[in-house]
Amino acid sequence: MNARPIVATFVGVVFFLPLYLVLVNIFKPSAAVVADPAGLPFPPTFDNLAAVLNRPDHLFTFGLINSIAVTALSVTVLTIFSAMLGHYLARSRHWGAKVAMGTLLCGLMIPVPVIMAPITTVLKWFDLMTTLQGLVLVNVGYYVPFGVLLFTGFVKSVPLELEEAAALDGANRFRVFWQVVFPLLRPASASVTIFLGVWIWNDFLTPLIVLGPDSGTTVTVGVYRAIGQYQSDFGSVFAFMFLATLPILIFYLALQKNFVKGLTGGAVKG
Amino acid sequence: MTQTMRPPARVKARPAPPRRRSGRFLPGLGRFALFALPGLVAYALFVLVPIGMTAYNSLTNLNPFNPPTRFVGLRNYVSLLGDTEFRQALVNTIIVTAIITVLANVGGLLIAMLLDRPTRLYVLLRGVFFTPVVLSSVVISVIWQAILTDDGLLNSALRGLGVDEPPGWLSDPGLALYSIAWIMTWQMLGFCVVVYLAGLQGVPRELNEAASIDGAGALQRFRNVTWPMLAPALTINVVMLLITGFKAYDQVRVITNGGPGNGTTVTMAFQVVQTAFVSNRIGYSSALAAVMLAIVAFISVVVLRFLQKREVSQ
């Protein structure tokens, strides 16, 4: 039994090594990165981080604003849409609901690149290319199956009687859902928010194509550009990657307690 | 498919609502429009319609740089049958998906059992394992590329340990695909750990104790008590890993660009994109995409059916 903490720590350290390499090299001048990539950064330099923040083209700061806007809007709309749709499909016994659910699940497995070109055609119909709204809508359409998957799983753990009681009291469906059901789905909402937040934040191809270079980029697109620009200057690349990841990492840490419960929903009692 | 996450025990426990009631809770047109329509319309516009266009394009020779576009019937599908690169991409995708599904599940379960203690150390370690899940695939690819190239950190370390000719993790055509699969496993491992941990915490202590009193060994207890209770966690993990495996694109794009050599690490998603955007053959790439979707849908249905049956029979 005493071996457990040692084994666990050892496995954790080995697993963490690649991330350690990123962390230490952020704080080294590039000469030291090449000479001694694995060593600790003494004395540490903050030049790499400062360089990212003070770029004359504001690649990071502008990208950050865009990323926050896109992610927050997409996730909010997604949570609302998929909670309602998930609830509706979970409660409905109509055969159509099963068909809809099956169709949605197939959408989970489609890689974005495969349908990217037609997506731009659809956006052009509505004159939404190169707009933030267009990008948010694409995100909503593409990720709604995942939200629905989590919410249907969770809705089934909410007693039907509760909704019926509220409905008998005369509240309308909409209010019953938002005032009674939705608060009970909070863990699922947390999971949806985290997962889709992470995916949308990290998404590269969709913002690259839909926003286009005109309307600015997201931080993740910025990471690509940083890689092209700095190439083997790992200190700079890693610094950009670190700063681009930090917001979403903090976001996860803030919500982590809730998210497993929601993910496993009624299936695993976490 | 519709009931992936349904907890069977609870479903049984709840008496079927009388017909009258279900009538009231069934879709009225107004409620459908209010609750279901927004999500469905977004999905239809940005997933179903594009799939439809892809299907239509697959019957043409569409190449925006080589007009005119003609209707060619099933010709793309016929040439696809003899396309060895497509076959290789399919095999590669299945290999990668299978490896990450098995490795991340087994590893994730073992680590979850190791970390299934409430003290601070284990909570911290949980965070360590989960971090890669939050990182973008591109970031992870860059990190691992720096580690796995021939003069990379891993081989420097191996040389330091006296290995004269360490393997070419990314340059050896026989290894590169497995390296990619390994990187994706590393990325997804933490997800499995966290889900299994939640599952483990849902196993009632009394059950294990009872089994223990009955004289069951650790292995037996795991097989008969813990593992069946983890069925829903397994379903979730497998679904997520299938999604990840079938979508494999970023890692290939950044780390090997499909090489070394022709087709070595090309996945289906990668091939579709290359055919469309490098060779400009949108018609043919649409046929590839259509076949890919069919295969992916088929595999997903089979696997999900199997897992659900397993959940229900527990």
Place this chain on the structure above:
Amino acid sequence: MRRTLIFGLAAVLAAAGCGVGETTQPESGAAASGGKVELSFLVFETPNLDAAFWDAAIARASAKVPEVTIKKLVTPNIDRTAYAKQLDAAGNLPDILQSVNPAGFAQAGKLAPFTDEELKNFIAPKAGAIGGKVYQLPYNTQVIPVVYYNKDLFAKAGITAPPTTYQELLDISKKLKDGGTTPFVVGGGGADTWADMYPLTGTVATDVYKKTPDWLLQRAQGKVKFTDPDFVAAAKKIEDLAKNEYIDPAGLSRSYADTEQAFRDGKGAMYPMGSWFATSADANKPSFEVGAFPWPTDDGSPVTPTFTGGGTLVSATAKNVELAKKWALAFDEDKENNDAFVRKDGSIPAIKGYTPPADMGPVYNATVEIYTKGMADGSIFDAFSQEAGDGALPPGLADKAALGVQDLITGKKNAQQFAEFLDDEYAKATQ
């Protein structure tokens, strides 16, 4: 918990609101503001051509064409042609583009051709012509490949002079190999598969193009095939170099930047690369002296494979095509811009009357000397897989060729199989 969640959500929404306001500029605002035309210009960033470089170069051109303001767009990675295609597929082709391969775009009528009058200052005004029209300003020449070598490692192996015939190159390689030095550094890892092409570009020039300069045009017309003996012989040379372990397959995991670093670290003695390496070697000197020689022929006669073109292009649907062309010419003909390209990217400008700065380093001067000599003895040929215009490979084939070369180097394909593979891919790409 609920309250914090709601508060957090409100905060991000507020942030999002600001973000939207700041970042979505109305499309209409892009055109004519204060009598000026705003044109978008797609550039790419590399360690040498960084943001500051582009900004300065753009400012110099805009000073000459004051009616134009430029909105700089940056590609997400060095593969600007792929990105231009994606943008075009999304209906967003920028007005002006830098160094994008015009193949396909031009035939589909997406680019504006330059007139003879507009091209009067260029040394090779017809370079890269497609159907007789020039869509990309032929602003510079690159010699591809030049074999750069490590003079220290040569001296250590007792090699006194660079080779003049292919046999001498093989002898030198053997000497180096016997002395424990890898003769060639060849890259091609990660997304930079193209970086493995340079030895083959050399052998195709010496073994195929020397005899038949318009070979690739004949290939397009179906008169020759890759499986013809000449081309197979050129590929066989690469197969043999790899078989004799003169090329280290470790290179197949090295990105372009890592490949250059490997040469700098002395991991191999010879580095067949485009002439742009010259300024990198001058600006950031390795610990050894770098020499340069052209890829040698069997009989020692000169062959200088080059690519001329690579400049700026203008979209046929630019907001104002005439102004866009005027600006593109100003950008490519500007003396200071060319000086900057010379200093940063080792370019050999192909503009009449242009002379590079006097203080260029020895490796650049040695490279230019190879080119000037080639011009003098009429030994200029195309550089295989780099061609643009009518004689170019069909879209996607250069990438396939680079993947094929990886197979050639690892021994998965022999020369004959490699040639068959290229014929197959050629048929697929043109069907």
